[in-house]
Amino acid sequence: MIGKGGCPEQASAKICMRVLVITGAGVSAESGIPTFRGKDGYWRNLDPTKLATPEAFARDPNLVWNWYCERRRRIGRAQPNPAHQAIANLALQADEFLLVTQNVDDLHVRAGLPPEKMVQIHGDIFMTRCSRCEFRRYEHEQEQDGASLPKCPDCGALMRPGVVWFGEQLDLRKIGEVENFVTGGDCDLVIVAGTSALFGYIIDWALRARGQAGQLIEVNPEETSLSQFATRSFREPAGVALPRVVDELLSNGSA
Numbered sequence: 231m232i233g234k235g236g237c238p239e240q241a242s243a244k245i246c247m248r249v250l251v252i253t254g255a256g257v258s259a260e261s262g263i264p265t266f267r268g269k270d271g272y273w274r275n276l277d278p279t280k281l282a283t284p285e286a287f288a289r290d291p292n293l294v295w296n297w298y299c300e301r302r303r304r305i306g307r308a309q310p311n312p313a314h315q316a317i318a319n320l321a322l323q324a325d326e327f328l329l330v331t332q333n334v335d336d337l338h339v340r341a342g343l344p345p346e347k348m349v350q351i352h353g354d355i356f357m358t359r360c361s362r363c364e365f366r367r368y369e370h371e372q373e374q375d376g377a378s379l380p381k382c383p384d385c386g387a388l389m390r391p392g393v394v395w396f397g398e399q400l401d402l403r404k405i406g407e408v409e410n411f412v413t414g415g416d417c418d419l420v421i422v423a424g425t426s427a428l429f430g431y432i433i434d435w436a437l438r439a440r441g442q443a444g445q446l447i448e449v450n451p452e453e454t455s456l457s458q459f460a461t462r463s464f465r466e467p468a469g470v471a472l473p474r475v476v477d478e479l480l481s482n483g484s485a
């Protein structure tokens with residue numbers, strides 16, 4: 231057992247570390263889910279203003295709904311990869327842990343990550359919610375096969391995917407969960423994997439969470455605006471680097 235920062239030695243294999251992991255589309259790339267901005271990424275071939283904005287949904291709800299149904303089906307067929315498994319393993323072993331994922335897929339949880347240790351900051355593609363009232367329900371992609379655009383059973387308005395679109399606010403409750411963790415004590419380790427880190431809040435959380443002394447590890451084949459702050463960078467696919475990083479952590483207690 232790794233004792234760190236005065237943490238008492240325990241018989242279990244737990245590592246006494248406070249860990250924040252932030253993931254993006256690159257972590258699901260090896261499961262066959264396209265990224266957004268990478269080669270073959272969604273936004274290379276499709277216009278986000280036509281598919282991922284409230285205006286797009288108002289203009290052509292069927293087009294938007296069908297695109298999300300197609301993505302649900304693709305995710306439903308995909309399997310978690312070694313990166314998801316390594317993160318789930320770390321979550322189970324770390325003393326304090328939070329995953330903030332920008333991914334709307336369910337692959338982290340299917341790899342064994344306890345849902346209460348994860349915040350899906352851009353929403354959940356398997357959530358369907360009313361575009362007007364608070365009604366929402368969780369559905370599996372199989373139930374959506376061939377389904378037409380549903381209406382809210384409470385108010386009759388169109389239902390929409392429970393994801394955050396461009397121009398929309400993040401869920402305040404989810405921001406609160408992340409802020410609680412970030413302000414609850416410096417992290418020994420922050421891992422940022424598979425994201426282009428284009429959103430200011432992603433960089434802000436990563437830097438604030440690591441505090442003065444924590445490690446910041448970036449896993450991404452390409453450089454990002456976060457790279458300059460990383461204490462270690464792995465320019466490899468997440469499915470290759472993360473199992474090694476986590477194994478190293480679990481056997482040495484440090485990355």
Ligand code: OAD
Nearest residue numbers: 254255256259265266267268332424425426450452467468
């Ligand atoms: P992006 O598509 O912007 O970035 C994916 C990142 O993953 C890139 O930096 C790639 O270099 C990296 N990458 C590709 N393959 C990888 C692999 N096998 N292992 C590790 N890294 C790999 O995706 P995000 O950063 O997640 O928002 O994008 C952020 C948000 O922008 C998304 O959540 C989505 C999008 O518009 C909403 O839908 C609100």
